[in-house]
Amino acid sequence: MPVVTLTVNDELVSGQSGQSLLSLLKELGIEMPTLCHLEGLSDRGGCRLCMVELQGSKRLFAACVTPVQEGMVVYTHTERLLKYRRMILELLFAERNHVCAVCVQNGHCELQTQAAKNGMDSVRYDYLVPDLPMDASHERYVLDHNRCILCTRCVRACDEIEGAHVWDLMGRGVNSRHRRPQPAVGRQR
Amino acid sequence: MASIMGRRGQPVPRPPYPSERGLWGKPTLNNVETYGSIAPIILNGPEWFSGIGTEKSKGTKIFALAGNIDTTGLIEVPMGITLREIVYDIANGIPDGYAFKAAQTGGPSGGCIPSQFLDTPVDYESLGALGSIMGSGGLVVMDERSCMADVAKYFIEFCMDESCGKCVPCRVGTVQMHRLLERITDGSATFEDLETLEELCVLVRDTSLCGLGQNAPNPVISTLRYFREEYEAHIKERRCPAGACEMNRIPVQELNTNSRVYSQNGAQAEPAQA
Numbered sequence: 105m106p107v108v109t110l111t112v113n114d115e116l117v118s119g120q121s122g123q124s125l126l127s128l129l130k131e132l133g134i135e136m137p138t139l140c141h142l143e144g145l146s147d148r149g150g151c152r153l154c155m156v157e158l159q160g161s162k163r164l165f166a167a168c169v170t171p172v173q174e175g176m177v178v179y180t181h182t183e184r185l186l187k188y189r190r191m192i193l194e195l196l197f198a199e200r201n202h203v204c205a206v207c208v209q210n211g212h213c214e215l216q217t218q219a220a221k222n223g224m225d226s227v228r229y230d231y232l233v234p235d236l237p238m239d240a241s242h243e244r245y246v247l248d249h250n251r252c253i254l255c256t257r258c259v260r261a262c263d264e265i266e267g268a269h270v271w272d273l274m275g276r277g278v279n280s281r282h283r284r285p286q287p288a289v290g291r292q293r
Numbered sequence: 294m295a296s297i298m299g300r301r302g303q304p305v306p307r308p309p310y311p312s313e314r315g316l317w318g319k320p321t322l323n324n325v326e327t328y329g330s331i332a333p334i335i336l337n338g339p340e341w342f343s344g345i346g347t348e349k350s351k352g353t354k355i356f357a358l359a360g361n362i363d364t365t366g367l368i369e370v371p372m373g374i375t376l377r378e379i380v381y382d383i384a385n386g387i388p389d390g391y392a393f394k395a396a397q398t399g400g401p402s403g404g405c406i407p408s409q410f411l412d413t414p415v416d417y418e419s420l421g422a423l424g425s426i427m428g429s430g431g432l433v434v435m436d437e438r439s440c441m442a443d444v445a446k447y448f449i450e451f452c453m454d455e456s457c458g459k460c461v462p463c464r465v466g467t468v469q470m471h472r473l474l475e476r477i478t479d480g481s482a483t484f485e486d487l488e489t490l491e492e493l494c495v496l497v498r499d500t501s502l503c504g505l506g507q508n509a510p511n512p513v514i515s516t517l518r519y520f521r522e523e524y525e526a527h528i529k530e531r532r533c534p535a536g537a538c539e540m541n542r543i544p545v546q547e548l549n550t551n552s553r554v555y556s557q558n559g560a561q562a563e564p565a566q567a
Contacts, residue, residue, distance in 0.1 A: 150459050152500045164499055191496045195465040228489055229469045254458065273301065273458070278468045280458030 110176040119172040126154055126167035134180055137189055137218050139196075140255040141168045145264055151255060153189055153218065156180050164188075190224045198229040199278065200236065201250040215253060232278070239284065252282050294323060303459045304503035326355060326430070346372030350416035354427065360397075360434035363388050370415075377411040380434055391436035395519070397444070399428025401451040402508035404515030405441065424515040426508060440537035441516040441523050446474035452509035463506030466497040470513065477524060478538045480531045487524060491517065 106121045112132060119128040124147065129136050139151035149169035156167050159177035164185070179185070196202075196215060204210050219225075236249035256273065259282070263269040274283040294316045295302050315321025322328065330352060334342045343351045350372040356379065358365050363385035370379065376396055380386065387393055395405040398415075404425030406413070413419050417427050435444060453467040473490040476482040494510035494517075501507045517524060526534050 148459070149502055150461070152460050152462055152502070155500055166502070188496055188500050191492070192461050192500065195461055195469065198469065199461075199465045230472050232465075232468065253461075254464075275458070277453060277456035277458045278464055280464065 108172055108174040108176075110172060110174065110178060112178045113180055121172065121174075123172050124168055125156065125165070125170045125172050125176075125178065128172050129156075129167060129178075129180060135221075136167060136180065137222055138168065139214060139218065139253060140257065142257045142261070145257065145260040148256065148260070151253075152192055155185060155188065157182055157185060186222065189222045193219050193222060193224040194227045194229055196253055197224075197227050198231050200232070200234060200252065207251070209251070247282065247284065249281060254280055254282065258282075294321060301457075303457045304505075329355075347414060347416045347418075349418055354415070354430060356430045356432045358384050358432050358434070360432075361387050361391065361436040361439070362434045372416045373414040375412050375414055376406065379415070379432065380411070384434065387434065387436045391438060394435050394437045394439055395441065395444075395516075397425075397433040397435065397448070397512065398431065399426035399508075399511075400431035401448040401455075402426070402505065402511050403428045403431065404511040405435075405444065405519065406515075407519040424518060425511065428508070438535055438537060440478070440533050440535035441520040442474060442477050442527055443533075443535075443537050445512045445516045446471065446478055448512040449474055449509065452505060455505060456509075457505075460500075460502035460506060462497045463501040463503075463509065466493055466501075467506070467509055469493055470497065470510065474513070477527050478533070480527065480538075482528050484528055487528060 107118050108121045109116065109118050111117070112129065112134065117128070117132060119131075126136060126138070126141060126147070137153040139153055140148055141151075141154065147168040149166040152166060154167040155164040156170075157179040158165055158170075159179070167180075193215070197219065202215065204213070204216055207213065210216070234250075238250065239247040254273065259271040259273065262271050272283045273280050275281050294311065295305075297316060311321045311323060313320055315323070330342070346352050353369050353371050355367060355369045357367055358379070362380060365384070368379070368383055370383070380393060380396065393408050393411065395407050397403055397405050398420060404420075404423065406420075406423050406425055410423055413423065415427075420427055449467060449471045452463075453471050456463045456467055458464045470490060470493050473482065473486050473493070476486055477490075490513065494514050498507055498510045498514070501509070523534050526532055527538065
């Protein structure tokens with residue numbers, strides 16, 4: 105694969121053409137916050153935490169779904185990006201019921217870790233406190249909608265690795281929900 | 294296109310653009326208006342088409358006229374026509390002698406254009422410079438009875454309902470924006486809320502995955518740009534200058550010693566004389 109040369113945070117680096125910007129940044133040891141990215145799964149660009157600035161463009165780009173390109177000038181940790189990352193985390197915390205103090209994942213939580221690393225220490229938005237169910241009726245997994253951030257890692261793992269595509273999302277917007285397995289009636293795929 | 298292929302209607306990263314790889318992996322045009330333009334271009338030649346319109350925005354554009362105007366409906370006009378011509382010549386102006394206040398172009402995610410820009414040519418560049426978009430070609434005319442904060446709230450509500458939920462800023466950001474606008478229009482907002490709202494607008498615009506989220510804050514950003522004093526009146530004086538918001542009809546709780554009391558039902562809510 106041809107090598108491309110680009111500038112990341114004012115340093116000249118090289119990467120493989122076709123590689124995602126996020127994977128290159130990880131290789132370089134630049135810590136990028138991510139929530140929906142999982143090694144081995146397709147990327148979807150949904151959490152918007154890995155957004156970077158590209159010189160010459162007013163838009164921001166999610167590094168996970170942006171291929172590296174010759175001559176790219178990338179900035180990964182500008183003031184603006186840091187602020188946006190904090191705000192996105194705030195929005196996530198306000199969306200459902202993330203109550204660390206009573207959560208079994210306290211201390212082993214990626215969302216919590218990202219909040220700590222990115223300096224998000226308070227939420228200025230209204231907590232939406234939705235009334236969501238929890239499904240603990242299965243032996244091997246528990247599905248708690250209150251903690252779900254809709255990263256769809258489980259959906260993609262089941263679809264892409266397992267090949268089963270048992271999970272999916274339903275609903276729209278803020279009413280999107282992780283969908284429990286449904287009896288396969290007339291489903292095409 | 295995703296729906297036709299049996300998938301969930303969500304945006305996918307671009308490139309590839311649909312014009313390269315779209316429906317079933319084939320190049321796809323999905324804009325009906327584009328199809329509509331193709332036949333006459335083939336029949337009359339490209340010179341005829343580019344002879345209409347302005348230097349950069351060529352051809353014609355179809356608008357759906359609605360709102361406080363005499364004649365609503367669909368119109369096809371050359372690019373570069375002024376808003377004034379559309380509102381006063383084609384749509385026969387605003388009924389009952391009310392004054393033009395603003396026009397919302399580009400559908401729910403477009404921006405509001407105030408009266409001082411009535412003579413701006415309607416093309417992609419000019420609308421963009423005013424903070425609006427051509428978008429779907431919706432054109433809603435509002436007269437002086439419309440409250441701009443209320444209008445912005447209405448459009449944000451639409452975007453909030455239409456959000457697919459894939460990316461965080463659009464899924465949750467629009468909900469929070471709607472909440473803040475609700476507070477502004479019911480008279481319970483503070484200046485801090487206004488600041489939070491402005492920050493959120495920029496976040497949602499800059500970080501959303503697709504055009505819906507990126508343009509969703511447009512109505513708020515543009516009304517804040519041109520009608521900021523209206524928002525401030527809602528917060529500072531707890532009154533809706535246009536008389537459209539509910540807050541005029543509910544008495545505001547007494548805030549402190551020099552609290553103001555407002556009439557319960559009048560559209561003209563004046564502070565009671567102490």
